[in-house]
Amino acid sequence: MTQIVLLALDTSTEFCSAALLSVPVDTTGQPTAEPRIWVRHEQTGAVSSTRLLPAIGELFDEAGLTLADCDAIAFGAGPGSFTGLRTATGVAQGLAFGLNLPVVPIGTLLVCAESARLRDPSTTRVLAALDARMDEIYWADYAWDEAASEWRTVRSASLDAPQRLVLPDVPFTLAGNAAAAFGERLPASAAARSIDGEALPHAGPLAYAALRAFRAGRTVPADQAAPEYVRDKVAQTTAERMADKAAKAAGAAGAASAEQPAKQALDGASPHASNDEARR
Template sequence: MYVPIKTAMSPITILALDTSTEFCSVTLYRTYSDTDMPKIVARHLDTGPISSTHILPAVREVLKFSGITLATCQAIAFGCGPGSFTGLRTACGVAQGLAFGANLPVLAINTLMTCAELVRSQEESAKRVLVALDARMDEVYWADFEWDDTIRDWRIVAGPSLNGVQEVPVPDLPFVLAGNAAVAFGERLSAVTYAKNLRIDAMPNSQATAILAARAFTRGEAIHAEKAMPHYVRNKVAQTTAERESTKERG
């Protein structure tokens, strides 16, 4: 584990990556203290399934715009999942490659928590956030988060998990529902009916990844690049030919 060493004026500079959805998202985040407003340079591109061809050019762009080199960073963060199988491997692989090359540690950040962070960045009163993302195959990636004023960070109530649409539990306290599952499934997702607010725009991105990573870095949670791993909650991404044929026969 890497233990951060900071002086009063030493900045935290983090390069954050997320390709867990159809977006290629890269952010350079820099702050001098916990009370400073961070300086953020971000690129968020709708690239579909080809993020791998856009992510390194986006990294070069944010570094050049910021006028710093990769070696100036203290760590590289990436959205580790849940999310697109290929997208998670892309972000992890690029983060590892850059980290090895620059001798930097890595921070693996929960992509569902970034959605909760985006909600709270615009609604400070949001204390409980249920995140639900369309996982295809009539399933949902979900997690339940509660903001803890004592530690000034999120506490995981449940998740991250993968369940059928009608199996996602509803929190027992007033909550905001974040993510695109509300659009994909409507009231088949019970939380749509009971949420006090819907934030379908709160989706994983690198800016929220960077903010969460900065907190994790100050807690000494950075790891060596070789230990970085995507977090898959679905081991199976498609049916076999036999299973598809069996389904047709039953239909």
């Protein structure tokens, strides 16, 4: 083996993201130079499945490599968009099965931590938090182990309301888009040493994390690759939607009732009061 070639895929968000990483190694498998990486990262919305394979082909053409040169295929396992996770998993499985290659599942929250560290090498503790919709957050806590040159999972991927995130007891970086999505409702924003809203799921940092995992033997056969959904449902049930609608209607009715005394007070205002005073 003179080089390790790894293909990384992520479609857990509205982006179609693919990266091809190549690193020269010696006879013991130790890297002898910095990796080279080629990336396609495009906002495709719900049609990542139609763009992913063409993007992969472009990467190999650009790098002058072929699928046969690959040693492993990595994918963003989740959490994230259910449909997107299935797309990346299915493509990784299909390519790996056909080439008899191992698969490297990498959590999307860990990718956020990896991205934050790539952007700021002083980052050693990351609370990764992504908007999960339905007023919830996907989150996990990671600490960088300098001796092992690897992330250690302090708290594994979870799904919670914004105020229920467990904050690290040391200075930390808040990575992901949860701060932008929830603002002051997310206590972690005020507690963080720094906020990196650009540290999001992306095939580039995924490839670097996957390279370490591959060299450490953390791979699975293609037929065992599976998404990590975390959430066990993608939408509210009919009963939940009806209850939510009723609660909103009750709230609107209460607001309307509260407006009546104020309106009556204005209607009964002194005729000598100015328009400005009546408005106040």
